[in-house]
Amino acid sequence: MHIQINQQFALGSDRHAWTIKEKVTRKRKGRLVEEWQTILWFASIEQAVHGLANLRLRQSDAQTVAEALHEVNIITAELCRALQPHFEVKVREGRC
Numbered sequence: 001m002h003i004q005i006n007q008q009f010a011l012g013s014d015r016h017a018w019t020i021k022e023k024v025t026r027k028r029k030g031r032l033v034e035e036w037q038t039i040l041w042f043a044s045i046e047q048a049v050h051g052l053a054n055l056r057l058r059q060s061d062a063q064t065v066a067e068a069l070h071e072v073n074i075i076t077a078e079l080c081r082a083l084q085p086h087f088e089v090k091v092r093e094g095r096c
Contacts, residue, residue: 005078006082009055012036018041020051024036052079
């Protein structure tokens with residue numbers, strides 16, 4: 001599974017763990033390529049989401065509590081947008 005949160009981070013999973021991935025640019029065969037590199041591992045998706053929020057906050061430029069709280073609001077909104085469920089209901093003709 002791969003859930004892109006923003007241009008820099010994504011959540012992923014395999015059969016054993018949930019992961020945080022970071023987009024990196026590498027040189028391969030003389031060409032620059034972008035790929036996702038796993039940087040942190042977690043036992044549950046809840047831990048991965050909290051881990052990503054904490055990582056983003058630690059990497060912010062906030063210098064005061066007010067700035068940190070503003071960053072928390074931005075990070076929370078971004079995660080909510082990225083993880084919001086999307087449903088589409090299609091009604092077939094002749095059926096209710």
